[in-house]
Amino acid sequence: MASGNVTGQSSPPRVFVDVDVQRDFCEEDGALCVKGSPNALFRRLTEHAVARGIPIVGSVDSHAWDAWEFGSNDTPAPEGAKPGFPDHCVKGTPGWLKVDGTLPPRFRFIPNVPAAPIDAAVRELATGKTQGVYFEKEVYSLFANPLAEGFVRELAAALGGAPEFVVYGVATDYCVRAAALGLAQRGYRTTLLTDAVAGITEAGVAAALAEVRAAGVTLTTSSAVLG
Template sequence: MTISKVFIDVDVQRDFCEEEGSLCLKDSPNDLFRRLTAHAVAQRIPIVGSVDSHAWDAWEFTTNEVPAPAGAVKPHFPDHCVKGTPGWLKVEGTLPPRFRFLPNVPEASTQQALDELIRGQIQAVYFEKEVYSLFVNPLAEGFVRGLVEAAGTAPEFFVYGVATDYCVRAAALGLVERGYRTALIEDAVAGITPDGVKAALDELRRAGVRIAQSSELLGAPSV
């Protein structure tokens, strides 16, 4: 199986993307997320995703006094994406028929999921994470490297999801810093603040991330 494209689905979860979500981004393009998922399944494009997975006392939350780790600033977000709650779930229509979630633990094995994704037995693998970057999950580094090695070519990674100024930014930077060809689908992201989005996009351009539109993948929308 030659892999020329990989989709990176960043945190398309109910707490971020739906009106009743605790940290809802009002401009979240949920229909476009669904179209990208359907396109990936139809075209056999692997999806490598991330999901925010918090405990009730996550240091990001304003409801507790847990300090930020060294080098980080506590953002005082409302409680969100607590694993096991409805807000943690992926937005309806953004999961392919077959997928796996990989936990945020170092001792788990990724080989079965990697083999299944390469062979097309599953369409997506999602990495649980507690902070912004996909690569904070200790399983992600080797998994992505193994996928590229098996691709038969140097695939381009297409990043979309939420939030542009936090986890999307971190995922795209993590990919390009590791030498992977990376594009951000600009109309398939949503951010928390306009200033934060602008700063993130400027930073990503400087880092070498290509800014693309969903029409490049899906074609022009029907009128």
């Protein structure tokens, strides 16, 4: 695949990584609300990405009604104990949806399936035809979706091989941590926006930030990308 930059981006290019910015996590009446979710900043980052031609790679928690991690059913956990979470982000319900203003005008959702053609979706995002691609997942990491690995690798190559992945979303001590670590551990240049995340516990957030920093993730604030 030929490499190239999205129109309007500086060099090296950036890719925004929007982690689980969904109603059930980010809004006060959400089933599993993360207190202090900076929704206005999430909207600003989306607007900035669209205006500057910055591609967005995101994740969305996506469950069926009988997901194993819900406390409302007896579906066995694949390994270990069930976390017993309240039902949340059930696909097709209002809580599954992205927070208003955090989707670009042109986007795609990639299902959590073992195999599917992704070349066209990579080309669309790399050239700006599509502005955001969101991977459905059932556990914390973006890379839990089996299509994400190849997609991110191909996107990085299409953008010249060394883009900066800029991570934000919820929750810092769970899915944000997993996304940032997953990118850094695969050798991608990764930045986490500390004012554009929110976590479950203060201790959990501190531990997550220390862990990602030790893995080579740069910690900064949104002003570094918004100007």
